Amino acid sequence: xxxxxxxxxxxxxxxxxxxxxxxMQPRIFGPYEAIRRDYPMSEYLDxxxxxxxxxxxxxxxxxxxEAFEDEAAWVQRTAExxxxxxxxxxYADFAADDVRPQLxxxxxxxxxxxxxxxxxxxxNPLYRFAACADMCADPTIRRNVARLADYGWSFDLxxxxxxxxxxxxxxxxxxxxxxxxxxxxxxEDLSPAGRAAWRSGMARLASxxxxxxxxxxxxxxxxxxxxxxxxxxxxxxxxxxxxxxCLFGSNFPIEKLWTNYRDLVEAYLDATxxxxxxxxxxxxxxxxxxxxxxx
Numbered sequence: 001x002x003x004x005x006x007x008x009x010x011x012x013x014x015x016x017x018x019x020x021x022x023x024m025q026p027r028i029f030g031p032y033e034a035i036r037r038d039y040p041m042s043e044y045l046d047x048x049x050x051x052x053x054x055x056x057x058x059x060x061x062x063x064x065x066e067a068f069e070d071e072a073a074w075v076q077r078t079a080e081x082x083x084x085x086x087x088x089x090x091y092a093d094f095a096a097d098d099v100r101p102q103l104x105x106x107x108x109x110x111x112x113x114x115x116x117x118x119x120x121x122x123x124n125p126l127y128r129f130a131a132c133a134d135m136c137a138d139p140t141i142r143r144n145v146a147r148l149a150d151y152g153w154s155f156d157l158x159x160x161x162x163x164x165x166x167x168x169x170x171x172x173x174x175x176x177x178x179x180x181x182x183x184x185x186x187x188e189d190l191s192p193a194g195r196a197a198w199r200s201g202m203a204r205l206a207s208x209x210x211x212x213x214x215x216x217x218x219x220x221x222x223x224x225x226x227x228x229x230x231x232x233x234x235x236x237x238x239x240x241x242x243x244x245x246c247l248f249g250s251n252f253p254i255e256k257l258w259t260n261y262r263d264l265v266e267a268y269l270d271a272t273x274x275x276x277x278x279x280x281x282x283x284x285x286x287x288x289x290x291x292x293x294x295x
Contacts (some may be wrong), residue, residue, distance in 0.1 A: 001269065001279065002052040005287035008182075008216040008249025009085070010061045011041050011078065016071070017061060028127050028188075029254050030223050039253045041082050047252060047261040054284075055293050056084055057249070059156060060091040060116050068092060069105045076109040087113040087291045089156050095135075099144035103151055113291045115148060116156035120186065121163065127188065133163060136170040149176035154290060157211070158182040161189070164201025171208040178210050178290055183217035183251070184237050190222075199236060206240040212290055213241050215268065215282065216249030225259035231271035234282075243278035247286040 014020045019027065020036050048056075063071040072090040079085055088111040092102045095117075106112050119141075121133040135141055136159070145155050157179045159167045164185065171179045185205070187198045205211045215237060218230050238246050248268055255264055272279035287293065 001283060002054065004051070004053045004055075004248065004265065004283045005291075005293065006048065006053050006056040006250045006252075007180075007247045007287040007291065008059050008214055009044060009056055009252045010039065010059060010254070011044055011075070011085075012039050012061050013074075014038050016063050016067065016074075018064060019062060026126050029220050029257065032254075032257060034257055035253050041078050041084055044252060045082070045084060047256070048250075051262055051265045053265075055086045055288070057087040057089060057113070057287065057291050057293075058085040059089040059249075062118075063091070065091070065093060068102065072106055072109045072112065076111055079111055085111070086293050087111050089114040089116050089154075091116060093117065094141050094144040095138070096144065097140065100147055103147065103153075107151060112151075112153065114154035114156055114180065116158070116182075118158045119163070119167075120158045120160055122160050122188075127160070129158075134166055136163065136166040142170055142173045145170060145177060146174040149174070152292075154178040154180050156180045156182055156214075158186070160186050161194070161198040161201040164205050168204045168208050168211070171205070171211050175210055178212065179208070180247075180290060181205060181211055181213045183220060184213050184215050184233050186217070186220065187233060188221040199240075202237065202240050206245075211241075212245040212247060212286060213237050214247050214249050217251040217254065219255050219258055220251075223258055225255065225263055225267055227267040227270055230267045234268070234271040238278065238282070243275075243281035244286055246282045247290065248283050249287075 019025045058075050068091045075088050092115045119130045119135040121130040122128050
């Protein structure tokens with residue numbers, strides 16, 4: 001199909017990213033020597049060429065916290081120079097007493113559509129990012145996330161299965177904010193018990209009408225592009241959320257560690273081949289609506 005929206009990708013300059021300079025820092029996607037370098041827009045466009053992608057959404061890449069506006073400004077300039085990306089999800093510190101001064105600095109960039117502060121926590125230190133497991137229940141976090149409604153911006157939500165009940169509580173506390181669940185809830189425990197816990201948590205999140213699920217980063221914990229694995233997660237997620245609350249994202253260049261863009265897109269197209277109307281929603285329409293992309 002044509003007109004695909006890549007609702008989750010990155011471009012970066014290595015020098016801006018603490019985790020890409022100095023000693024190697026453990027990451028959930030494994031060894032990443034191959035991407036410890038600049039990944040400019042020109043390379044991203046080469047990667048997606050010929051694959052039917054017509055729009056893309058940039059998601060923040062953990063620049064130094066104090067450089068959150070610099071990141072948004074650089075991406076905005078890149079878009080003005082190249083025509084890509086078409087929307088920005090920037091970083092803001094929602095643990096601050098009042099996030100609004102940060103959001104006010106970000107709103108000067110016309111491509112701003114949302115914000116992300118990663119709150120995922122895991123018993124395994126390798127998978128741990130947030131300072132604690134229950135940040136979604138923090139009153140300051142809830143108050144600040146709710147303020148996104150005044151800007152018309154979404155919140156990209158990143159949690160593991162044990163955190164999903166708390167994340168649903170956050171979504172319920174902020175009914176006027178759209179939450180975009182990263183990487184379909186980051187299924188990392190593929191045992192029967194792990195899958196059951198993930199489905200239960202996903203069902204809880206799906207009960208919140210303001211939560212949509214991003215089908216991205218599904219190779220993160222298996223370190224490969226596995227069409228059967230992708231098809232299974234897509235089927236389970238769509239069954240819970242419906243196609244109008246699911247959207248595709250490439251997570252490039254992370255997934256470039258083990259696949260190419262064409263094979264990744266083909267895996268998602270194959271996973272959605274039984275219903276073309278559903279495919280259109282997942283691969284294009286939901287992202288166009290959620291991130292308010294111009295036709």
